[in-house]
Amino acid sequence: MSTKRMEMVGDLLRHGVYLQVTCECGHVRRFDGAELLERFGYGGSVSVIRRASYRCTRCRSTRARTAILPHSER
Ligand SMILES: [Zn+2]
Numbered sequence: 001m002s003t004k005r006m007e008m009v010g011d012l013l014r015h016g017v018y019l020q021v022t023c024e025c026g027h028v029r030r031f032d033g034a035e036l037l038e039r040f041g042y043g044g045s046v047s048v049i050r051r052a053s054y055r056c057t058r059c060r061s062t063r064a065r066t067a068i069l070p071h072s073e074r
Helices: 009-015 033-040 046-051
Strands: 017-023 028-031 064-070
Touching: 009 017, 009 033, 009 046, 017 033, 028 033, 033 046, 046 064
Parallel strands: none
Antiparallel strands: 017 028, 017 064
C-alpha cells in the first residue's frame, strides 16, 4: 500500500481501490467504489467503512476482517 491518503469513499473511487471483506468462515466479498458509494455516500469515511459490519452471505456471520486493496491485485 502506498502513502496515498484514503479517508473517504471519494478517495477510494479516485484511486480505484476496493474493499475486501474476509469472513471468519473464509468467504471473501469485495466491494468496489460504486458499491461503497451507494452504501456510505461520497463523504463516508474509510474508518467507518472498515468498522462497519458486513453480514456474510454464506454463514450469516458479521465477524469479518476488512482490507483496502488496489484494483491491480484482482
Ligand atoms: Zn462467513
